[in-house]
Amino acid sequence: MRVRSSVPLRSVLCLALLLTGSSNASSNFSYFGSYELSPYRTAERLIRNLNLVPQNQEISGEEDFDDDPSQRRLVERKLNLDILGDAGATVPVEQLGHHAGYYRLKRTHAAKMFYFFFESRGKSSDPVVVWLTGGPGCSSELALFYENGPFKIADNMSLIWSDYGWDKASNLIYVDQPTGTGFSYSTDVRDIRFGEKGISDDLYDFLQAFFQEHSGYLKNELYITGESYAGHYVPAVTERVHRGNKEKHGLHLNLKGFAIGNGLTNPGIQYSAYADYAYSTGIIGEKEYKAISKIYPVCELSVKLCGAHGIITCIASLMVCNSIFTSILLLAGDINYYDIRKKCEGSLCYDFSNMEKFLNQKSVRHALGVGDRKFVSCNPLVHGALLADLMKNLEEVIPTLIDEGIELLVYAGEYDLICNWLGNYRWVGSMKWSGNQNFSVAPFVPFTVDQHEAGLLKSSGPLTFLKILNAGHMVPMDQPKAALEMLRRWTTGKLVEEQSSPGLDEAY
Template structure:
């Protein structure tokens, strides 16, 4: 072994001298002792997994003569007031599969909901993180056209983002949700594969929906989508510049409570936990000693590492687990709450709804069982975890593509402080002016709902009384944010109220 090959091992060994004794010999089942189980458990926790299932049953039939994108209009029974002048019969709600280019046998599943406002509203792509968690989590519990009740009825969401946009929810990467492949070679291991697949999907989507091609287009999402979103935005922008296909009217991208620059964000864990009273001064000092080695691990991971990236993953996430061992049974997606059950949230109603035969038939997914979060997908992307996706963002905003980073104040896992710090430290031509910009109140219906910092194409919004999933915790503020941002200014409240019309 040469010195370079020993580096990951030395990093792993060195971390043990810094960890609290309770972490080295954990008594709770949540933090098993082996490196493999440790990493697996951490991924599961970080990915908000609401129950892992294996896909079974037959997949939809493949017909070589059929088009690559097959979509059907949905006829959903949704209770309540639609909150729009458009009738349910006129409203376009769709689900479909796209047979991905440049794969062996992969099909990407998506929902598409036309705006309850105007067909000229922006087209918004939503990506849930994980990696490997279905965007149906956002659709049913955050910003979709409807919410799901305990009796599995669908109820119109007064603050669904389809009230201000034509919104697409995609299950990606391959293997996520209803997306699937018959060939294991279609798993994605990095953001190049993820972004290329989504670019191919978008080309096919706009070819099938040409009336939306000139609409403004925005890429949004949360959590691990802090990796996906910059990569996909860069891919779309590059495709436009190189005239590869249809010109997509890309205007901006928004990252909600995301993981984008791990080196900076992991450095904020202990500080955030201490500022929120989750740990005391002694624990803060001890846990903070882990960070320099974590930072070194991320540096060695670089843009193409494998073993060093896995080592840095284990090293850096020991910061997070050390905090939890001190903080106790908190919901690390919303520290105001207790973690109820092993996964902190209960999304079982969504699984029950989507696994009904009548629903599967209407969606065109055959006998394929819905998978909320896929273990194989997140394991495939484990060495992608510590990559820095902030590095490509300055070129995008220099070209006038605007960025909004927003974060709920009570999320620990992708906390607002870490997001604020990486945005603040990002080097671009407007960095000094952005740094000098004041924090302004973000008001909704006359009530202060957050703090906003903005200059030119770059904005950061800290959202009050929200955890990891801002549109779930503060739906009215989240819809106001989307409407103002896509219309050009987050600073000023519209004169028209966002209160639902009932």
């Protein structure tokens, strides 16, 4: 009996679109730019960049995983990295636990998920925070080394302690996902993920295995966080963990909240903000604003047609709606669409080359247990596989979560264009949940750090929106101290301050 599989068809469709479609469509909600090559050279580059086939063994003890299912699925090693500067820890540096590991995913043919785990520089009872970088297809090491990790990379490839790493207020996990991202890989192409169900199941299985291995943290509060396309990942994973708890699928995880930074969550609403944001910041003029705004009604309709399960309609929606964004970029020139104060320089609009140099050193690969696998910041094939997922509305799973007491923080840097604060504020404000009316009338209040205004926040019950000043797409990179203070106060219930700033809503 021959059974037709939809996976090969999806693979061919997504890859064909990535090769022949608009180059901007393959880059807009990611950290990587377009691949303006011939179809043959592009395909060759995609295959070379995809981390699907390992070149060497990984962490000691893992090499027989595929042959012996009785072996442990999660294998981890403690890192002894030489880090310069003062750790600013409450425990001796030598006692700080830094780990790297692989988890052999249960619902796959041969996929293994790579992660870092950094024990808190504060106290072991600090919450466990999971960080997911977006893309889709970009490694969470981008955040680790450039945003909120324990250390930074110097030009001479040394590691230097960061004063504002989120491990100062939490036990911090960075995950490379979906399969093919960063150091995560599979030996079977069928393990590529095409939507949030597979992605969230994988993360749930990983967390179950992680807390089984680190049972001492099982009672710690758990927060799922991430940035950019993690506006899709984070709600999906949070819903999966919450559902697993309610249905008693495995270990009960102490899920407390989830946070989305400059995310793409509700495309139907967020695309409506592009022209408004660009016009209000002077990127486009009034004439261009009126012309571009005429595209949105068609975009809005296409998003509705995409629905929750569409494939062709969702890719068509992406191309229709993306014309709004690309029209703005054509007028904006070489603007950095992650931070409109800057120019876009290089394929990532930032220089992240030190990270790839560092992680591709033989000594570092050996320390991490990843063999000879080449590290790639952002994987275009992983991105292409999720093209039909881009226009899905992940806000739909959120009302039930917050109504059942799971806290949500949505924050956004004011100078990001691609996932701008205005679009994020609009979807948060329009979301239908039991506290919507109270949230709508709640005043904006200043978020202050060291007696200086660092942002504006609006909060009611479990829902908080925070606009971070003087920051772009990557808030922890641009405002590291404010970002750490945001995390610390949010996870301890001290984010909202007393002083109000009335009248701000009228401008939004």
